[in-house]
Amino acid sequence: MSIVFSFMLGFFAPIYGGIFYGIDRVLKAKMQRRKGPPVLQPFYDMLKLFSKTKFIVNAPHTIWMIFYFLSLWAVVFMIFFGGNLLYIIFGHLLATVFFIISGYSVNSIFSQLGSNRKLLSVVAYEPILIVNAICIYLVFGTFEISEILAAPNNFNSLVFTFLSLLFVVPTVLKLSPFDASKAHQEIVGGIEVEFGGVFYELVYAAKFLEMIFVYSFIFILASNDYIFGTFLVVFSFFAVALVDNSTARIKIDSLLKALYMYGFGLGIVSIFWILLCCI
Amino acid sequence: MVHFLIGFFDFVLLLYFMKVGFDFKNIKIQILALIQLILFAFAELNFTHSGSPDFIIDELAIFMMIIINIVGGAIALYGIKYMLYEDAPKYKKDIFLVYLWIFLVIMNFAVISNNLLYFFFFFELTTLSSFLLIKFRNDDISNKNAINALLLNMIGGLFLLIAVCLNLFTNHSIYINEIIQNKDYISAAMIFVVFAAFIKGAMKPFESWLLGAMVAPTPVSALLHSATMVKIAPFLVLKFSPVFSYEISFLITLLGMFLFFIFALEGLGKNSFKEILAYSTISLLSLMIAVAAIGTKESYEIALLLIFFHAISKAILFMCAGILEKLHHIKSIDDMQGLMSADKPLALLILVSFATVALPPFGLFFAKLFFVEYLAKLIQTDILYIFIILFFVVGSSILVLLYFKIASLLLSTNNHQQTPAKTPLSFVASSYFLFVFMILSIIYLVTTKSDISIFSIIFGALFVSLIVSLFVFKFNNLQKISVYACGENTIGQIGQFYFDFEKYAKYFLYVAIFLWLVLFGVSL
Amino acid sequence: MLHIKRFLKKSPWVLHYNTGSCNGCDIEILACLSPRYDLERLGVLNTGNPKQADIFLVTGPLTHRCHDRLLQLYSQIPDPKVVVAVGSCTCTGGVFKDMYNVNNGIDSLIPVDVYVPGCASSPELIMDGIVKALEILEGK
Ligand code: SF4
DSSP, X not given: OOHHHHHHHHHTHHHHHHHHHHHXXXXXXXXXXXXXXXXXXXXXXXXXXXXXXXXXXXXXXXHHHHHHHHHHHHHHHHHHTTXXXXXXXXXXXXXXXXXXXXXXXXXXXXXXXXXXXXXXXXXXXXXXXXXXXXXXXXXXXXXXXXXXHHSOOOGXXXXXXXXXHHHHHHHHHTOTTSOTTTOHHHHTTGGGGGOOHHHHHHXXXXXXXXXXXXXXXXXXXXXXXXXXXXXXXXXXXXXXXXXXHHOOOOOHHHHHHHIIIIIIHHHHHHHHIIIIIIO | OHHHHHHHHHHHHHHHHHHHHHHTTOHHHHHHHHHHHHHHHHHHHHOOOOSSOSBOOOHHHHHHHHIIIIIHHHHHXXXXXXHHHSOSOHHHHHHHHHHHHHHHHHHHHHHHBOBHHHHHHHHHHHHHHHHHHHGGGOSHHHHHHHHHHHHHHHHHHHHHHHHHHHHHHTTOOOBHHHHHHOTTOOOHHHHHHHHHHHHHTTOTTSTHHHHHGGGSOHHHHHIIIIISGGXXXXXXXXXXXXXXXXXXXXXXXXXXXXXXXXXXXXXXXXXXXXXXXXXXXXXXXXXXXXXXXXXXXXXXXXXXXXXXXXXXXXXXXXXXXXXXXXXXXOOBGGGGTTHHHHOHHHHHHHHHHHHHHHSTTSHHHHHHHHHHHHHHHXXXXXXXXXXXXHHHHHHHHHHHHHHHHHHHHHHOOSTTOOOOOOOOHHHHHHHHHHHHHHHHHHHHHHHHOGGGHHHHHHHHHHHHHHHHHHHHOOOTTSEEOOOOSTTOSOOOXXXXXXXXOGGGHHHHHHHHHHHHHHHHHHHO | OXXXXXXXTTOOEEEEEESSOOSXXXXXXXXXXXXXXXXXXXXXXXXXXXXXXXXXXXXXXXXXXXXXXXXXXXXXXXSSOEEEEESHHHHXXXXXXXXXXXXXXXXXXXXXXXXXXXXXXXHHXXXXXXXXXXXXXXXX
């Protein structure tokens, strides 16, 4: 991949990420036997949000959020430039902490609750991501995405990693049943509640970036077999959408338990699987 | 001559401990002092000079001295200002400051001594000075905690002395450089040195002395937690780790990692700011010991990074805690509400210091990053390290939770309006100095390791521009709007959640003791 | 120059507020979102948050207690915005007209752009109302 191409991919990520989001919404509507919005709906939303008046609650609240978006964008750039997996995970952690602090810096109950829950869900999924990164290292001998993508396909050893990542995806994307940190009907979107207009657009676009972040983890599991990688992503896309549609939200403490028990557990199983059965 | 002086003063010191034991009617201290006296006499009688020097200034010692003198010096300077706010007679304040400096001098000697007997002397002197410093306020609780600290640290001293006597008894050298040259020689004596380190490093079940130290004026906590005392623990382990056998090093790592996780967990239930900081210290301290015990070249470097950046971050945080206590009269994190509007620079400093402990692109984070990379290599050859990984990754995330749940209270704006106060520059000057020092060292670190450079430049730039924009942009041209509260005008009170792991504390303790015993058994 | 105002019409987000209705119209509004009528195909999203809403769907005759809240919510919706009064009681007071605790419709308090009659108004009517509101929104 040439540098220019990677740069373009990274630079326009908040734009074309919208298409995935649009597809996601249509897919969910189809699963409920609805017609659903047009695929380009996220762009309409985006343009609409640009034309609204700008309201803010207080300056720090907005600034922290803008930097959440920027760091997340930087993380996506790092992904497309084939950076180190661990740096990407921790960069994402930093971005998330910015977002959490943004939520804390207004005196709104929903925002604070959302931040608290987001913090807890970070505690739940962060270890899983690191353990899975270690699994990937064990198989390919490197943390660099560019090298992983060039290595021969070895998905057999990464089956359990894939399964445990399936628990992370809905948590990062705040989808049911692991959406306690967003909980639209309960705490009105959590941290997102106090943003409006252009600033909400940033939060909205950050969702696309989060999507790219977590699905790229799944994509690299297939290493140099890009077609299989795409298949994996599409499969998990379907699976996650299906689960999102068919399950109810669980409480934040059950979320912690579930992620530690299954997600983290599968991560450990994966390490054993790789070390004992595959090498 | 030097030898005679040190021996003489050691006797005096032990006799003083005896006297303290009588003063406070504490039979345990008396017994400990007595045993130490006997053992010490035995050691002195059997001691013969070998060719090795008594003091060696090697790389590790220089490294420790840099930390002790720069970080410790900054804290001692800060102490001068702090003491202006303290309610005590003038002469006592002066004595306090003198203690601080003496403490630093002792530490300098402790890290360069090569003779275990000398080391024992300085070890006991740090015990003494921490005892005196904790006792400073002289009320009931201070005395109680000071005695506790003395008692526990004397147990550490006793372990050290046992190690010395065992070495002498089996006709082995008590010079550190000779011990670590002899690779096949692993004695039970070694494990006692390690145990002494554990006690200084406040590992479970001995953590109460360091937690109790927070009743003293804040510079004491800052000094104990960051630059001095507790850093003896990883220092000792680092010194001896090359001769550890595989089992011992693995067990120490396991114990340390387990406690890293446990202490972080227990910290979640506390609400005093200093106590939370203390828990995170002992947690990270266990991590340092764990990393140091692995005993390879990589782990050595990682441990140094941890020691260095932890000292700076914790010093800044404790100095901030002192300012909060004296200027804003805040002790519990629940009272912190509204600090952001009352004193923005201070609140931001605290927040950024939290970030320096847990987040990129700061030093401690890099240490953790390298450690994950290193663990991934280790586990390929040895599957047992999976336990280390488990405790490590979970513990690190819990530390993030521990710090940033405080941010909620720090940042909340409206309720509990505090009167705006400005922190005098002389009060925060040391913190800023240390901060700049840390930034410089990070820049140095980044230039030596090329693979992290782009990453840290990106995120460093983001961080800097974030801080700048927090001060610069006010968005005055945009319309302000009230928060959404379902149309209500009332605004909710904001609290913070705690997790109480008190009911499991017993089991944690058992596991820790079990690991100590296994460690002891294996070494025999 | 791209006319971004054009897209206001394509993504109307709805805030629904009940000022003391009998719940009849609220149920009909929810029915609009169900698979049979599927308002989302027009891009409608029920946000439940004034800061991200464009269309303010109000039901109920506006009891005195709801006064301040209605105003507060209305003021938190960023411009451009339209207000749709759903149900007879919201337009005029309906069955609650001239009761001691109601204000006879919300247009005594905030400007209303579209009146949707019916007690309860049917989903088709509500959707018609929203489509009408979209045209108004475009003009604003
Ligand atoms: S219009 Fe009729 S059905 Fe609708 S809320 Fe009013 S009273 Fe109820």
